[in-house]
Amino acid sequence: xxxxxxxxxxxxDIIQNDFVRAGEASSNVKKILKQLGIxxxxxxxxxxxxxxxxxxxxxxxxxxxxxxxxSSKKIEITAKDNGPGIEDIEKAMQEGFSTASNEIRExxxxxxxxxxxxxxxxxxxxxxxxxxxxxxxxxxxxxKSNQN
Amino acid sequence: MKEYFHSVILDExxxxxxxxxxxxxxTEAIRIKDKKAHIIKERCIDCGECIRVCxxxxxxxxxxxxNKLKEYKFxxxxxxxxxxxxxSSDLDMDKIFQGIKSLGFDYVYDEAHAADIATxxxxxxxxxxxxxxxIISSLCPAVLRLxxxxxxxxxxxxxxxESPMEIxxxxxxxxxxxxYNLDSDEVGVxxxxxCPAKVTSIKNPIGIKNSYIDGAIAIKRIYGDILRNATTVKxxxxxxxxxxLGIGWAKVGGxxxxxxxxxxxxxxxxxxxxxxxEEAELGKxxxxxxxxxxxxxxxxxxxxLTVENPxxxxxxxxxxxxxxxxxxxxxxxxxxxxxxxxxxxxxxxxEAKGIMKLDEDIKMxxxxxxxxxxxxxxxxxxxxxxxxxxxCRALAEDIVLGYATIDNCVFRxxxxxxxxx
Ligand SMILES: Nc1ncnc2c1ncn2[C@@H]1O[C@H](COP(=O)(O)OP(=O)(O)OP(=O)(O)O)[C@@H](O)[C@H]1O
Ligand code: SF4
Ligand SMILES: [Mg+2]
Numbered sequence: 384x385x386x387x388x389x390x391x392x393x394x395x396d397i398i399q400n401d402f403v404r405a406g407e408a409s410s411n412v413k414k415i416l417k418q419l420g421i422x423x424x425x426x427x428x429x430x431x432x433x434x435x436x437x438x439x440x441x442x443x444x445x446x447x448x449x450x451x452x453x454s455s456k457k458i459e460i461t462a463k464d465n466g467p468g469i470e471d472i473e474k475a476m477q478e479g480f481s482t483a484s485n486e487i488r489e490x491x492x493x494x495x496x497x498x499x500x501x502x503x504x505x506x507x508x509x510x511x512x513x514x515x516x517x518x519x520x521x522x523x524x525x526x527k528s529n530q531n
Numbered sequence: 532m533k534e535y536f537h538s539v540i541l542d543e544x545x546x547x548x549x550x551x552x553x554x555x556x557x558t559e560a561i562r563i564k565d566k567k568a569h570i571i572k573e574r575c576i577d578c579g580e581c582i583r584v585c586x587x588x589x590x591x592x593x594x595x596x597x598n599k600l601k602e603y604k605f606x607x608x609x610x611x612x613x614x615x616x617x618x619s620s621d622l623d624m625d626k627i628f629q630g631i632k633s634l635g636f637d638y639v640y641d642e643a644h645a646a647d648i649a650t651x652x653x654x655x656x657x658x659x660x661x662x663x664x665x666i667i668s669s670l671c672p673a674v675l676r677l678x679x680x681x682x683x684x685x686x687x688x689x690x691x692x693e694s695p696m697e698i699x700x701x702x703x704x705x706x707x708x709x710x711y712n713l714d715s716d717e718v719g720v721x722x723x724x725x726c727p728a729k730v731t732s733i734k735n736p737i738g739i740k741n742s743y744i745d746g747a748i749a750i751k752r753i754y755g756d757i758l759r760n761a762t763t764v765k766x767x768x769x770x771x772x773x774x775x776l777g778i779g780w781a782k783v784g785g786x787x788x789x790x791x792x793x794x795x796x797x798x799x800x801x802x803x804x805x806x807x808x809e810e811a812e813l814g815k816x817x818x819x820x821x822x823x824x825x826x827x828x829x830x831x832x833x834x835x836l837t838v839e840n841p842x843x844x845x846x847x848x849x850x851x852x853x854x855x856x857x858x859x860x861x862x863x864x865x866x867x868x869x870x871x872x873x874x875x876x877x878x879x880x881x882e883a884k885g886i887m888k889l890d891e892d893i894k895m896x897x898x899x900x901x902x903x904x905x906x907x908x909x910x911x912x913x914x915x916x917x918x919x920x921x922x923c924r925a926l927a928e929d930i931v932l933g934y935a936t937i938d939n940c941v942f943r944x945x946x947x948x949x950x951x952x
Contacts, residue, residue, distance in 0.1 A: 389894050391901060410809060419896045420888035423683040427812060434813050455893045491815075500814075526893075 391415065391453040397437055397464075399446040402490070408449050409433035419453065425524060428504040429458055432522055435497040436462035442487055444518065455526065457506075462520040469512040476502065476510075538592045538730035538747075539577050543567050545589035550916040552581035552590055557801045558680060562929070563919035573886045576676035577728040578801050578826040579835030592727035592836055595746040597753070600635045603719030607707060608636040609699045609744070612643040612773065612781035613725040613831045615851050616844030617750065622761060624851075628770040630761030631723065634753060638707055643773025645699035646780040647859040650789040652692050652870045657790075657821070663688050665796070665811060665819040668786055670694050673728035673826035674804055675737045675881065682808045683883030688822075691877040693739060695780065696722055696729060698875055700743030722747045725834030728826065738877035749836040775855035782845050783830035786823045795821040800828045889932065903927045910940055917941045 393415070395408035412433050416426045433449065440447045440462055447464025469475050476498050483493025502508050507523035548566035560574035561581065568581075568589070581590040600606045608631050618627055628639050657666060667688045669675065678685050693701075700720045707718055724730055724747040733742040779785030784797035796819055798807045804824045810816050827833035832848060833841030869875065890896040906927035913923065918939040920926035929935035937943060 389897050391897050406809075406813075409813070413812070414887075415900055417681070417885075417887040418889045418900060419893055420885050420891070421893070423883060427684040427814075430812060431814055453897065455897065 389454060391451075393451040393453075395437075395449045395451075397440040397447055397449055397462075399441065399444060401441060405438060405441045406434060408437050412451050415453070416458075421526065425458075425526065429460070429524055431504050432501045432524070433460055435501050436460060436520055436522070438492060439497055439520075440464045442483060442492055447517070457526055458524045460505075460520075460522045460524070462518075464517050464519075466515060466517045468514040468516050469510070469518055470514055472510050472512055536731060536734045537570065537572055537575050537577055538594070538727040538734075539570065539575060539579060539582065540591055540593050541568050541570060542589045542591060545587045546585075547587060547589075549586065551584045551586060553919075553921050554916055555580045555584045556921065557805060558677070559921050559925050561921070562934075563916075573884070574680065576673045576680065576826075577731045578673040578677075579727045580801060582727065582835040592724075592730055592749060594724060594730055594749040594752065594836070595721070596748065597635055599746045600719060600721070603745070604717040605638070605707060605711060605713055606636045606719045606721060607638045607640060607703045608632065608634070609640050609642055609645075609696065609703060609720065609722045611696070611723055611725055611750075611831065612641075612646055612778050613834055613837060613844070614723065614750070615643070615778050615781060616832045616848045617754070617837060617839050618758065618761070620847055620850060623767070624772065625767050625770055626761040626764060627757060628772075629764045629767045630757045630759075631753075632768075633760045633764065634756055636721070638703065639770055640699055640703035641770065641772045641777075642695050642699045643777035643780065644771065644860070645695035645702065645773070646777035646789070647773050647861050648698050648702070648866050649692060649695045649780075649875070650776060650786075651859075651861070651863060651866045652875045653690060653786075654790055655867065655870055656690060656692055657792075662690075665816045665822045666690050667811075668821070668823045669738065669877070670780070670786065670823070671728065671825050671827075671831075672726075672732040672737055673801065674824045676728070676731075677801070677804065677826075678808065679737075679881060679884045680886050681805070682812055683885075684812055685808060686881050686883060688811070689738075689881060691738065693875050693877060694732075695777075697736075697739065697743055701874075704743060719745045721745065723750055723753070724748065725750050725831055725837045726827075727835060736879075738879050738881050740879055750834075751836050751838050754838045771860060774859040775852040775857050777859070778848060778855065779852050781830060781832050781848050783823060783825045785830065787821055790821065792821045794819060795823060797823045797825075799825045799830055799833070801826045889928075899931045902931045906930055906937065909937075909943075911942045913942065915942070 413430045444464035445466050450461040452459040478499045479495040481493045481495035487493050505522040506525045509521045512518040546567050548563045553561040558574045560571045562569050632639050669690050704720050722744045730747040733744045736742045776789035783799040787795035829841040829845045832844040889899040907924045910923040918926045
């Protein structure tokens with residue numbers, strides 16, 4: 384149960400290489416946002432960032448969690464995993480940079496667009512990563528958006 | 532209540548509350564109360580899944596009958612392209628058109644012909660460079676309604692060209708009025724329909740102000756009469772018909788083929804359509820040019836108001852297409868001019884329907900979500916349907932919205948849990 388009663392906290396376990404259930408968390412989040420009556424442009428942005436964050440955990444990490452906190456002011460998304468960490472965050476943020484294997488690329492991932500899209504679609508983006516430890520991507524999307 | 536008119540209706544005397552339709556409904560629009568199904572009107576997209584699965588034929592589509600022809604001096608039948616799959620290939624299509632005409636119509640117009648015109652118009656429209664990708668076909672009204680309810684962020688992707696049914700209605704009416712010197716209200720335009728969603732879209736059009744169609748008659752109600760007439764007619768006229776490409780619109784994939792688009796997704800069956808739209812909403816299909824999404828398996832050949840098995844109908848249409856010419860019997864220049872005048876364009880905005888919204892006030896909505904979660908956790912998670920809701924979560928939502936109580940759950944695990952509304 385929450386301390387404040389006006390936030391929703393959602394938590395999803397994301398498993399490494401689980402392509403079957405991949406996307407379930409973001410699709411679930413989307414449904415809830417629709418029930419909250421949130422503007423469809425914001426829903427779309429949240430859907431994109433949660434999906435990209437979820438897929439990065441599936442593809443690049445050993446597994447982790449996706450946390451989504453919704454209040455009337457903003458939506459916070461935290462994607463936290465157990466490693467291996469990102470070596471060079473600046474590089475990872477570049478459009479087109481990807482370390483995905485050929486097999487992964489054949490599945491349609493690995494364009495190196497996930498992180499750049501997360502940046503584009505969020506109002507706040509912070510990445511914490513330590514090689515060998517893990518990565519935390521934290522994002523905020525405001526309900527009253529200053530994006531178009 | 533014009534807003535919520537639906538073609539799909541339930542005959543309560545036939546319904547015995549079996550839950551088949553409730554489980555199948557893609558938008559969770561059906562509940563069972565007192566052993567009878569109820570359709571939540573705001574959520575229904577008229578896809579007709581319930582009509583298809585109902586073992587008691589209790590779910591049906593409200594359509595007109597031939598008596599309505601008496602209201603007009605001159606009657607036009609618009610024959611849908613799906614008709615090409617409905618009868619044995621031994622039966623000449625002209626005979627079928629004649630059989631339709633002798634039901635009491637004065638003029639018969641082939642929707643496939645209008646599909647040719649739609650093809651030409653859409654080809655022009657998609658040359659516009661500022662259209663959001665992927666472009667989504669406007670043919671299937673059930674899919675359009677689904678987008679309004681569940682995928683509002685994709686509304687701008689819908690191609691702003693009228694469906695062949697409306698193009699057919701408009702052109703046929705104009706032609707008849709000119710040729711026979713008739714007033715608009717003297718001419719009745721009837722769509723012979725395979726599709727409940729089309730019937731709804733006549734009363735509640737999407738993207739246009741008023742429909743050009745005055746009535747809709749279900750194919751399955753007149754099938755026997757058409758067949759009898761077609762096999763007994765003596766004199767057969769030669770009717771003007773659409774090209775093989777226009778006929779192809781009846782099956783999923785046919786539009787893209789007619790348009791000559793290679794980079795397309797053709798998806799049929801409402802559950803599959805939902806999956807594809809989910810992907811589109813995530814921006815994963817931005818590299819696709821055109822999505823042809825049809826609620827029915829196979830496309831309109833599988834419409835719930837048809838008679839023939841959709842797979843047989845589809846195969847027949849495929850063979851008809853192979854035999855027939857791709858040459859359109861239209862004056863392309865004239866069509867292009869009409870297109871440029873905007874005659875075939877949608878004129879009205881397609882609005883989002885925030886029907887899934889739990890509360891106008893977001894703070895209240897957040898509380899309701901919490902409550903729904905709490906109640907869902909207290910339910911057994913069997914999704915058995917005995918409570919009259921399609922899933923445990925749906926029951927929880929109904930409870931929070933005040934439409935049901937926790938006692939509806941027959942397995943309610945902890946009877947003492949006191950969950951206030
Ligand atoms: N959670 C993570 N753990 C470890 N490395 C990561 C993680 N997320 C991203 N990376 C690294 O950053 C790179 C860029 O990520 P980004 O999401 O932008 O592209 P991608 O996942 O490779 O391709 P796309 O997202 O377009 O399918 C990845 O290839 C990977 O090397
Ligand atoms: S696929 Fe065709 S028949 Fe089926 S609902 Fe859509 S328009 Fe109607
Ligand atoms: Mg990625």
